[in-house]
Amino acid sequence: MSTASQTTRTSDPYATSGADVDSAGDARVFNASGGDWDDVVEEASALHEERIVVNMGPQHPSTHGVLRLILELDGETVTETRAGIGYLHTGIEKNMEFRNWTQGVTFCTRMDYLTPMMQETVYCLAVEKLLGITDRIPQRASTIRVLMMELTRISSHLVALGTGGMEMGATTVMTVGFRERERILSIIEMITGLRMNNAYIRPGGVAQDLPRGVYDKIRDTMPALRRGLGELEALLNENPLVKGRMEKVGYLDLTGCMALGITGPVLRSAGLPHDLRKSAPYCGYETYDFDVPTRTSCDAYGRLRVRIDEMYQSMRIIEQATDRLQADEPGAPVMVEDKKIAWPAQLAIGSDGMGNSLDHIRTIMGESMEALIHHFKLVTEGFRVPAGQAYVAVESAKGELGCHVVSDGGTRPYRAHFRDPSFNNLQAAAAMCEGGQIADVIVAVASIDPVMGGVDR
Amino acid sequence: MSDAKNDPGSTRAKGPGDDREELAQEYADNLPAAPGTTPDPVVIGERRGMFGASSGQDTTGYGGLRSEILLPGASPRPYGGYFDQLADSLERALVGGQASWSEAVEWVTVDRGEMTIHVRREHLVPVVRVLRDDPELRFEICTGVSGVHYPHETGRELHAVYHFLSITNGSKRVRVEVTCPDDDPHIPSIVSVYPANDWHERETWDMFGIQFDGHPALTRILMPDDWPGHPQRKDYPLGGIPVEYKGASIPPPDQRRSYN
Numbered sequence: 001m002s003t004a005s006q007t008t009r010t011s012d013p014y015a016t017s018g019a020d021v022d023s024a025g026d027a028r029v030f031n032a033s034g035g036d037w038d039d040v041v042e043e044a045s046a047l048h049e050e051r052i053v054v055n056m057g058p059q060h061p062s063t064h065g066v067l068r069l070i071l072e073l074d075g076e077t078v079t080e081t082r083a084g085i086g087y088l089h090t091g092i093e094k095n096m097e098f099r100n101w102t103q104g105v106t107f108c109t110r111m112d113y114l115t116p117m118m119q120e121t122v123y124c125l126a127v128e129k130l131l132g133i134t135d136r137i138p139q140r141a142s143t144i145r146v147l148m149m150e151l152t153r154i155s156s157h158l159v160a161l162g163t164g165g166m167e168m169g170a171t172t173v174m175t176v177g178f179r180e181r182e183r184i185l186s187i188i189e190m191i192t193g194l195r196m197n198n199a200y201i202r203p204g205g206v207a208q209d210l211p212r213g214v215y216d217k218i219r220d221t222m223p224a225l226r227r228g229l230g231e232l233e234a235l236l237n238e239n240p241l242v243k244g245r246m247e248k249v250g251y252l253d254l255t256g257c258m259a260l261g262i263t264g265p266v267l268r269s270a271g272l273p274h275d276l277r278k279s280a281p282y283c284g285y286e287t288y289d290f291d292v293p294t295r296t297s298c299d300a301y302g303r304l305r306v307r308i309d310e311m312y313q314s315m316r317i318i319e320q321a322t323d324r325l326q327a328d329e330p331g332a333p334v335m336v337e338d339k340k341i342a343w344p345a346q347l348a349i350g351s352d353g354m355g356n357s358l359d360h361i362r363t364i365m366g367e368s369m370e371a372l373i374h375h376f377k378l379v380t381e382g383f384r385v386p387a388g389q390a391y392v393a394v395e396s397a398k399g400e401l402g403c404h405v406v407s408d409g410g411t412r413p414y415r416a417h418f419r420d421p422s423f424n425n426l427q428a429a430a431a432m433c434e435g436g437q438i439a440d441v442i443v444a445v446a447s448i449d450p451v452m453g454g455v456d457r
Numbered sequence: 458m459s460d461a462k463n464d465p466g467s468t469r470a471k472g473p474g475d476d477r478e479e480l481a482q483e484y485a486d487n488l489p490a491a492p493g494t495t496p497d498p499v500v501i502g503e504r505r506g507m508f509g510a511s512s513g514q515d516t517t518g519y520g521g522l523r524s525e526i527l528l529p530g531a532s533p534r535p536y537g538g539y540f541d542q543l544a545d546s547l548e549r550a551l552v553g554g555q556a557s558w559s560e561a562v563e564w565v566t567v568d569r570g571e572m573t574i575h576v577r578r579e580h581l582v583p584v585v586r587v588l589r590d591d592p593e594l595r596f597e598i599c600t601g602v603s604g605v606h607y608p609h610e611t612g613r614e615l616h617a618v619y620h621f622l623s624i625t626n627g628s629k630r631v632r633v634e635v636t637c638p639d640d641d642p643h644i645p646s647i648v649s650v651y652p653a654n655d656w657h658e659r660e661t662w663d664m665f666g667i668q669f670d671g672h673p674a675l676t677r678i679l680m681p682d683d684w685p686g687h688p689q690r691k692d693y694p695l696g697g698i699p700v701e702y703k704g705a706s707i708p709p710p711d712q713r714r715s716y717n
Contacts, residue, residue, distance in 0.1 A: 086679040093664075094689050098710040129569055261598050261653025272624070280628035381716040387501075387528050388568050391620050391632060393600065404603045404618060408501065408526045411716050415689075417603035419620070419657075424601065427656050456679055 051079075054438075058087045062167035062442045065452035069429065071441065078441060081433040083426055088456040096416045100382030101127055102343045104413055106199040108403075111418060112454030113196055114159050117152040118396040119418065119454075120201035121145050122403040125282060126392040127203040130385045130407050131341065138333040140325065141205035142283045147321040148188070148200065149283075149394070150314040154225070155184040156397035156449075157307040161232060164304070164446035168245050173235055180228035183221050190214055204342050205335035215326045222315060229311055236304060246301035250432040250444030253298045260428050264399025264421050265310065266448060268294045269302035276395040288317050300447035307449075341383050344375055382411035398422050398449055420454040498530040502609040531564035539629055540565075540572045543594065547574070547584075550591040556580040573632045578644050581635050585647045588621055588631070596621035596631065599647070601657035604665035606690045614639040615667050619647070619654075637667065646672035664689035 057068040066087035072080035092111055096104045108123045109116040128134050162177025185195045191210055192200035200207050236242050252262070254270040267274055275292040277285040293309030295302035335342040344360060364372040387409040393402040399421030406415040425448050432444040504524050535541050544565060548558040561580035566573040576584050588596045598621065605616040613636040623629045637644050646669035648655050658669040659678040666687035669675055677684060686693055697709025707713075 086677075086681070089679040091688065091695075094695060095710070098695055132569065258597050259652050261600065261651065263598070274624050276628065279624070280630075387526060389528075389573075389605075389618070389632075390569055390571060391630070393622075400598075400600060400622070402600050402620065404620065406605055408528075409504070415603070415605045419601045419603075423656060423660075424653060427653065 056441070058084070063445065064163065064450050067426075067445070067450060067452055067455075069433075069441065069445070071433075071438065073438060076437050076439075078433050078436055078438055081430040081441065083429045085423075085426065085452070085455050088452045090457065092457045093416055093418065096413050098412065100411045101203055101385055101413060102382060104416060105202055106197075108416070108418065109197050109199055110453065111457050112396070112398070112401075112420060112422065112451045114156040114451050115152050115397050115401075115454075116196050116198050117145075117148040117201060118394055118401050119403075120199065121149055121283070122392055122394045122396075122401050122418075123405070123416070124201050124203045125394070126390045126403040126405045127385065129390040129392055130388060130405060131203070132386070133204065133336055133338070133341065136336050136338070138205055138336065139284070140209075140328050140332045141334045141336075143321050143324050143328075144206050144210065144334060145201055145283050146285065146288070147318060147325065148191070148206075150317045150321070151184050151188055153314045153397045154311045154318075155181045155188075157311050158184070160307055160397075160446070160449040161236070161304065164443070164449075165236070165242075167442050167446050168242070170235070170242070173232065176228060176232055176235065180225055180232070183225055183228070187214070187217055187221060190217060202335070202343055204338070205333070207343075209334045210325065215322055218318065218322050222319065226315065229308065233308060236308070242304075243301060245440075245443055246299065246304060246447075247297070248299050249436065249440045250300040250303075250447045251298050252428055252432050256428070256431055260431065261424050262399065262428055264396070264425065265303050265306045266425055266428070267399070268292065268306050270298045271296040276393055276400060280393070282392070282394060288320050290314075290316050300443050303447045303449075339374055340378070343378060384409060384411055393419070396421050398451070398454075399425055418454075418457060420457065422448070422450040422452075423455045423457075426450045426455055498527040499610070500525050501528055501607045502526040529566050529568040532567040536565065536567040536572065538570070540567055543572065543629070543631060544574075546591060546593040547587065550587040550594065551584070554587065555583040571630070571632060573634050575634050575636075578635045578637055581633070582645050582647055582650065585619070585621075585633065586650050588633075589650055593626075594623065595625045596623040596629075597625065598622040599651040599654050599657075602654060602661050604661040604667055604689065606665055606692075608639075608691045610636075612638045615642055615665055617644050617661060617667055642666055643668050643670050645670050646675075648672055663687065666690065 052073050054071045054073055055068060056071055057063040058066040060067075063069060068084035068087065070080075070082040070084060071078050090110075092107045096107050099107065104123060104127075105120050108119040111119050125134070128137060158177045158181040162174040162181070165171075165173025165177065188198065189195050191214060192198040192207070194200075252260075252266065252270065254267075254272055256262075257267045257270050257272070263274065271294055273292040273294045276282070277290075278292055290313045293306050293313065295306050344364075364375045385407040387407050389404065389406040391402060391404045393400050395401075400419065401421055402419035404415075404417040404419070405413055408414040428448060429445055432448070433441045436444070502525075504526055534544075536544065551558050551561060556579075561576055561584050563575040563577055566575070574584075585599070588594050600620045600622055603618045603620075605618060606614060607616065608614055615637050617635045617637075619633040619635070621631050621633065635644050644667055646654075646658055648658060648669075649671065655673070656678060658672055659675060661667050662669060662672075662675050663677045663679050664687055676682065680688065695709065695711035697711065699709060700707045
């Protein structure tokens with residue numbers, strides 16, 4: 001290489017010769033040397049010859065949606081990682097400014113599509129804080145919210161384990177994970193009518209009370225779910241292949257977590273038992289009996305174990321919440337008493353699934369003029385929220401999910417901003433991947449559990 | 458409901474009038490204070506139209522149906538809760554630093570159980586450094602920056618709102634609000650203090666056009682690199698096309714009738 005370039009430089013094959021000048025006459029002759037190109041070429045050839053920049057994604061089966069990782073590789077070693085996001089930006093926050101306060105739920109539930117209940121709850125808690133009705137939310141509504149959030153947490157963790165396993169080649173982990181998730185989704189579907197994008201939790205409470213037979217369904221599901229989790233544990237916990245792939249991979253210690261503002265299972269895998277359900281309880285979490293599992297290994301394997309342990313804790317909460325809900329007197333309210341806020345969502349099961357409540361229609365159309373006016377005003381205009389701002393955070397399955405809402409006193413949010421945990425945690429991708437193998441990038445990113453719907457919003 | 462009526466001791470067994478009064482009182486407590494009762498509520502705009510008339514305003518239309526949009530202004534001491542201690546600690550920690558409390562802090566608002574410290578932009582970095590480093594404050598985590606655009610607040614159109622969380626001191630929270638004018642949209646970056654704010658500041662630049670000086674690579678993050686404009690500013694249209702449904706045409710959301 002060096003001798004070749006030496007010879008090139010000493011005898012330039014493109015240099016003009018006397019014959020050229022003769023044939024071209026006065027015309028200018030161009031050649032491909034000169035300038036600082038020699039320096040550029042020298043610099044490029046000084047780097048390792050296997051240095052390569054690879055775009056992993058945005059369409060790649062193991063980047064959890066449309067995440068683009070720009071990897072600089074030296075052989076199989078990753079020397080630089082950058083995450084490119086924005087491929088799933090849908091402008092949800094901007095859209096919420098053009099819908100009324102209740103309709104906002106329909107939008108924010110679609111952000112992190114694996115934890116719809118978390119976004120709905122955090123948004124509703126923030127709106128309720130602005131309205132000053134936090135203390136007026138019926139007990140039963142809060143308990144239902146807890147139940148739904150914990151169901152969601154399990155289903156989100158199951159997807160995290162399932163897809164994480166699949167990306168390592170463990171297809172059975174994925175099939176078991178999704179099979180168990182289906183049990184949860186079937187409960188959620190029974191309660192809300194939908195598997196995801198539920199818009200079930202509304203400012204003031206929840207859309208409607210639990211349907212008949214749901215307690216039995218939850219109680220029947222829990223043992224089956226426990227068996228399924230046991231199956232996953234048997235597959236993963238002491239599996240030498242899993243441990244070989246995950247131990248000491250995606251390492252991020254407590255200092256790194258703090259510097260990068262990491263929360264959720266990643267932070268707890270570094271040994272800090274920070275969980276907003278314990279440290280800043282909302283929805284009555286302080287009255288439930290559960291533990292915050294932690295690990296000290298700071299790696300992907302620790303996060304896996306934290307997630308598995310958390311699912312068992314969530315099941316404990318679900319059992320307690322179910323007991324409480326079943327002990328409630330029939331007809332206990334699930335929506336704030338103030339009819340100026342309570343959206344009329346009383347639905348009945350029609351022949352085609354969900355439908356309008358004939359009782360409600362009979363009341364407003366046939367019996368009470370005031371009720372009709374109220375219904376009309378609330379549905380077309382919405383309610384007004386006193387001007388000001390509020391920030392509320394809940395412990396989502398991925399970490400701190402915050403909601404900053406600003407009201408100008410109108411019927412629509414002046415600004416709604418969501419601090420999605422995945423958005424923040426994905427910043428750790430570089431710290432976790434650089435210096436490791438390219439195969440470990442997939443494990444490390446999966447251990448963050450980013451959901452691009454939430455990251456890009 | 459029927460059970461409550463049967464039980465005279467129940468709190469729900471009140472006349473409807475009592476309840477309404479109580480409710481009105483509660484709303485009044487929660488509402489931002491009326492002009493004159495606090496030193497200076499912040500005017501961020503003006504509302505016009507006959508919907509949502511409140512507090513005995515003229516609804517005949519002859520008065521122009523205007524009302525000012527007021528955000529809570531400065532709160533007097535004591536703030537209540539842990540806020541007094543927090544303010545004292547911050548004031549003490551700022552002594553001997555680059556800027557004193559009175560230089561750095563414009564005012565403090567306590568509203569709905571949340572504390573907002575309005576900081577002058579040139580003193581933002583020393584203030585957040587103290588918030589992180591002082592053992593009594595120790596806000597280890599900045600949960601990001603959220604932009605808000607108030608186009609009618611002349612000279613302070615763009616707000617950057619930071620939320621801080623202290624895990625050490627029992628999940629205390631504080632909000633720091635910084636403003637900058639639209640024609641000079643510069644706010645110092647706090648990435649040197651809170652590296653986690655990197656992407657959050659890029660997002661706020663992308664969506665609101667606030668330039669965070671000193672940020673290591675302030676580029677767009679959600680929108681394409683060559684996108685014109687900053688989508689979440691109030692003067693940026695939402696976009697959308699009319700949709701035909703059963704013969705009727707439904708306009709895009711930002712052109713529908715609004716009751717705001």
